[in-house]
Amino acid sequence: MSNLNYKHLYYFWAVAKAGSIARASEQLHLTPQTISGQLSLFEQTQGETLFRKSGRNLALTEAGRLVLSYAEDIFALGQELEEVLHHRPTERTLQLRVGVSDAVPKIVAYKLLEPALQLSQTLRINCREGKFDILLADLAAHKLDVVISDSPMPATTKVRAYNHLLGESSVSFFATSALRQQYPADFPACLDAAPFLFPGEDAAMRSVLQQWMDQQGLRPRIAGEFDDSALMSAFGQAGAGMFAAPSVIADMVMRQYDVNLIGSTDEIRERFFAISVQRKLTHPAVLAISHAAQGSLFRASTPSDPSTATHPVGNKMSDEEM
Known part of the structure; x- marks a missing residue:
């Protein structure tokens, strides 16, 4: 597995939470084509298929659910770090x-x-x-x-x-x-x-x-x-x-x-x-x-x-x- 690209991981996380590329693109203010391309690149570099079609939406594969569980922790820690730096500099x-x-x-x-x-x-x-x-x-x-x-x-x-x-x-x-x-x-x-x-x-x-x-x-x-x-x-x-x-x-x-x-x-x-x-x-x-x-x-x-x-x-x- 190649080095993890956290920008790609963030796009993956946003799509997984939103349920579709279209909704994620609205939230991120990016074109669907941009997000789709970044997701494809992320799947290629990781060697895993992370989404499958489910009607008009996307559903996570087993590998996708695993990646999402780690992404949740990573971005929750990022949010916590931001809170600590801005509001509680002495407490984690x-x-x-x-x-x-x-x-x-x-x-x-x-x-x-x-x-x-x-x-x-x-x-x-x-x-x-x-x-x-x-x-x-x-x-x-x-x-x-x-x-x-x-x-x-x-x-x-x-x-x-x-x-x-x-x-x-x-x-x-x-x-x-x-x-x-x-x-x-x-x-x-x-x-x-x-x-x-x-x-x-x-x-x-x-x-x-x-x-x-x-x-x-x-x-x-x-x-x-x-x-x-x-x-x-x-x-x-x-x-x-x-x-x-x-x-x-x-x-x-x-x-x-x-x-x-x-x-x-x-x-x-x-x-x-x-x-x-x-x-x-x-x-x-x-x-x-x-x-x-x-x-x-x-x-x-x-x-x-x-x-x-x-x-x-x-x-x-x-x-x-x-």
């Missing part, structure tokens, strides 16, 4: 591009990211939520700095990245007052035959939760399955079923969703990871997240009411980093 905004797996509870995601907001340096967070495999692909393409997940990266994934354990929590169970009154038995017997809201199949806790219930001889009625933990909690708030969440956020779950804690167990441990392309974390914001998680967030992960807790049975997963 720190960028954090983080992907959060949709299986991670929203409250946990916020608690994990909150320490980054306490940095003395001005921070701009670009937070994306999505399916774990899609986020890993974006991480591999350097579109993200880190991915927060409830499971480590699978060994079969063809992505060169590393798992960094942030911490783990016991699991607590919640229900509205009205629903709890319908199933008054002590915990965990109160779960038997009760309507229960399960995490989706992609959630790491799903299989562990089902295994624990089988060991306890519990057969709850599946009232719903949810990929989105916040939606599951909202249904729980409406009384559609009992549900589980990490004990580390039990107090916040009770306040936010107006539900009661009905029990907790150390026999289920939910783990949270930061996944990065670096073996050693170096991004200041990611380091702040990691240090806070390991130092205080997960230190006490069991609710304060001991009467609702079951005892560990020794099936805690290893803390060894994968």
Whole structure:
């Protein structure tokens, strides 16, 4: 690949954002012929086709999407440099591009990211939520700095990245007052035959939760399955079923969703990871997240009411980093 011509890259970026050469030419005050010629030259020098026809517009090829992701970063940094030189000569905004797996509870995601907001340096967070495999692909393409997940990266994934354990929590169970009154038995017997809201199949806790219930001889009625933990909690708030969440956020779950804690167990441990392309974390914001998680967030992960807790049975997963 030849040396990159940033003028050509800028024309490419403008057309990609505008969706057509005609609209880009109006914005740049250049003739369509000029932009078309520069684009053709850019594709020739890079040896890749970056656009394909899509009706009257242009659509990006796979190579074009990759180039656009880098162009976005390059010109965003250029704009940031201009702002720093003209408005904040002593301060540079720190960028954090983080992907959060949709299986991670929203409250946990916020608690994990909150320490980054306490940095003395001005921070701009670009937070994306999505399916774990899609986020890993974006991480591999350097579109993200880190991915927060409830499971480590699978060994079969063809992505060169590393798992960094942030911490783990016991699991607590919640229900509205009205629903709890319908199933008054002590915990965990109160779960038997009760309507229960399960995490989706992609959630790491799903299989562990089902295994624990089988060991306890519990057969709850599946009232719903949810990929989105916040939606599951909202249904729980409406009384559609009992549900589980990490004990580390039990107090916040009770306040936010107006539900009661009905029990907790150390026999289920939910783990949270930061996944990065670096073996050693170096991004200041990611380091702040990691240090806070390991130092205080997960230190006490069991609710304060001991009467609702079951005892560990020794099936805690290893803390060894994968």
